Amino acid sequence: EDQVTQSPEALRLQEGESSSLNCSYTVSGLRGLFWYRQDPGKGPEFLFTLYSAGEEKEKERLKATLTKKESFLHITAPKPEDSATYLCAVRIAGGTSYGKLTFGQGTILTVHP
């Protein structure tokens, strides 16, 4: 069964303290891995798509990387406004689930000033 596991469940950082969030997956035929940010009371907001192992993407203080088994979301010198829940999701190839995204449980990030 396809699985997506995110760790840690919650992460508390001081402003400026860099760290990484992990998303590990066991799927057959990965077609894409997505990172989203979700603020309280809001829907998930798209951040990145990664397609293949070795790929990296950056946006402001965030950098996403992908290997064959996991993805990391690196946060450099975070600010309090980076506090949110970060979700990763995978899309697999083939079958009627071709368009389906499977989400992880998310990592709740809190950045203290």
Next chain:
Amino acid sequence: DAGVIQSPRHEVTEMGQEVTLRCKPISGHDYLFWYRQTMMRGLELLIYFNNNVPIDDSGMPEDRFSAKMPNASFSTLKIQPSEPRDSAVYFCASSPTGYLSNQPQHFGDGTRLSIL
């Protein structure tokens, strides 16, 4: 550009009542998705449509749940009869042609449903 619009934002109703959630996707998007989010199970796909046609409804929990997309700009998710365990936040998302080439899904802000 207007994003995905969902209504109502909050719904509180009694067990056994019919509940209808509404979604207006982003104009020009031909994929539409309904999700449910709970603390226990996270974000789960219920059903998705392509060009108004349901493609995969394997996530719909029971026959009490139904979804329709009568045209490209409107979709409903209906629960009848509702039960307390249906309480959750329901999200609608849409994606443009090219979704299968990894165009992202764009989410609305959800409907928070409470069944008493």
